[in-house]
Amino acid sequence: MKIAIIVPMEIEAEYYRKYFHSGHKEMFGSTTFEHFCVNQNDVYIGLSGIGKVQAAMNLASLLSLVDIDLVFMTGTAGSLQDSVHKEDLILASAFAYHDAHNTLAGDYVEGQIPGEPALFNLDSTARSNFAQFLQKEKIDYQEGLIVTGDSFIGSQVQKDKIKQNFSTALGVEMEGAAFAQVAYHFEKPLIGLRAISDNGNQDANGDFDHFAQKVGAKAAKIICSYIEKMA
Template sequence: MKIAIIVPMEIEAKYYRKYFHAGNKEMFGSSVFEHFCVKHNDIYIGLSGIGKVQAAMNLASLLTKVDIDLIFMTGTAGSLQSSIRKGDLLLADSFSYHDAHNTLAGNYVEGQIPGEPALFDLKSKEQAAFADFLQEQGIQYKKGLIVTGDSFIGSNEQKKKINQDFTSALGVEMEGAAFAQVAYHFQKKLIAIRAISDNGDDSANEDFDKFAQKVGAKAAKIICAYIEKMN
């Protein structure tokens, strides 16, 4: 099985090297991926970069060259609900773009790109199996819609507008919908988990790098344990 693990930043990627050893570096497009062989599985670990274009470009570069079976995407997100707090784990069952406003261009809903689905649905048997694993391990998570845009959400005004347009959205981040769109067109299964780093409001600038490292280590532990269990 060929598995891709994509994270936004190197401070998150480094934790996977504790579990996977003797990897080779391979270039796909402008992206460097580390390639590990683990129990007859090929694991490709790379950086998405920050933002939608970087995420789409780097994932597409890999998928045009390697017939990946399953993609894991990890990282952080801001909370859009009062019940979701810093440190909570989100499992995305769908993605949309909070910065796509095309309702005046035709029969489109808020967040929809013309010619694309209204939502990018991630529900699959692979995601269900991963959710079962989280429950078996006693790892609490919330599942639902996450929205994506190219701006860091760090003000109450920004958050209020997104809440108005996407009342059910759990979190907001900068790459997920682009990943989901690429996976949709390549017909690949995507499992996306995000840890809440902030409230998506005026307090959203506190110790981000330190938190990203902490949740990066946790995500690596979870995903690597799951890959071990898959065999």
């Protein structure tokens, strides 16, 4: 099986390099992917960069040239709910764009890009298998909607505005819906696992640097363990 693991930032990728050894580097699009062989699986680990365009460009470049079977998207997110706390894990059930406002352009809902689904649902056998792994290993996680936009959310005002349109969203970040849109068009299963680094409010900027590396490593350790046990 060919597996892609993509994270936005270097501090979120460090753990994978410590865990997987003797990889060689290949360039896809504008980013370098490190290629490892793990339990007879080909694993491609790369940085997407930050934001929707970088995420879409680099995943599409990889999928255009390599017949990837499964995409893992991991990294950090900010909390949108009081029940979602720092260091919690969110297994995304769907992604949407919180900064897409096209209701005046036709019969569209908030978050929908014309010609695209209102939500990018991630239902797949691969995702179900991963969820069963989390449960078997007694790893605490929540499941739900994560929303994506090109702005870092660092105030209560920003949070409240997002929640007006996406009241049930658990987390907010800057790449997930773009990954999901690309995976949807390439017909590839996507597993999105985000770890909460901040509360998306006025304390987010200070919290992020402190927690991003810690929670990124937490998510990475789980994914690495899962891949090592895959048949």
